[in-house]
Amino acid sequence: MADSKPAIFLDRDGTLIVETGYLHEPKKVELIPGAGEALRKLTEEDFELFIATNQAGIGRGYYTEEQMHAVNERVAEEFAQFGVAFRKIHFAPEAPDQPSRNRKPSPQMLLDARDEFGINLAASYMVGDKVSDIECGWNAGVNCSVLVRTGYGRKHEPQLGQAAGPLAVINSVADLPDLALGQAK
Numbered sequence: 001m002a003d004s005k006p007a008i009f010l011d012r013d014g015t016l017i018v019e020t021g022y023l024h025e026p027k028k029v030e031l032i033p034g035a036g037e038a039l040r041k042l043t044e045e046d047f048e049l050f051i052a053t054n055q056a057g058i059g060r061g062y063y064t065e066e067q068m069h070a071v072n073e074r075v076a077e078e079f080a081q082f083g084v085a086f087r088k089i090h091f092a093p094e095a096p097d098q099p100s101r102n103r104k105p106s107p108q109m110l111l112d113a114r115d116e117f118g119i120n121l122a123a124s125y126m127v128g129d130k131v132s133d134i135e136c137g138w139n140a141g142v143n144c145s146v147l148v149r150t151g152y153g154r155k156h157e158p159q160l161g162q163a164a165g166p167l168a169v170i171n172s173v174a175d176l177p178d179l180a181l182g183q184a185k
């Protein structure tokens with residue numbers, strides 16, 4: 001599609017907001033420092049923004065889908081203060097041992113965004129703090145998967161020593177504009 005747009009797909013916990021372990025209380029939502037400003041810059045450069053989040057806590061019975069939506073709404077409100085809007089929040093509610101259409105490293109949430117919004121995946125990025133985020137991006141054929149060192153990132157970084165696809169590692173999502181806009185030029 002000649003007119004298709006690039007996107008940034010973002011993991012939620014540990015990437016956009018501070019990882020607190022099965023977060024389900026909106027009042028505990030805390031943005032990673034610099035995340036709002038960073039996404040604002042990317043929006044201004046015409047990247048579409050999506051959240052793609054595994055929420056195994058639902059499948060495990062730790063919290064409900066409604067509680068997750070409440071947290072997502074708080075996340076959206078926090079970013080709206082920076083003039084940032086997400087096109088859509090895709091989620092996978094299953095536990096790892098349950099059959100799942102969407103659960104990362106499946107590329108399905110990215111493929112759905114491509115089909116619904118005409119996203120050019122080959123010009124897009126998948127950003128997250130776990131190996132499953134990185135593999136999700138590769139499975140979807142994105143331009144580059146990006147590991148952040150926030151959340152579980154530092155712990156997962158050594159497992160990506162022999163990268164099977166295009167990979168960048170940054171300290172946090174705050175560094176994403178330098179990477180994505182630098183490559184776009």
Ligand SMILES: [Mg+2]
Nearest residue numbers: 011013014129
């Ligand atoms: Mg995460």
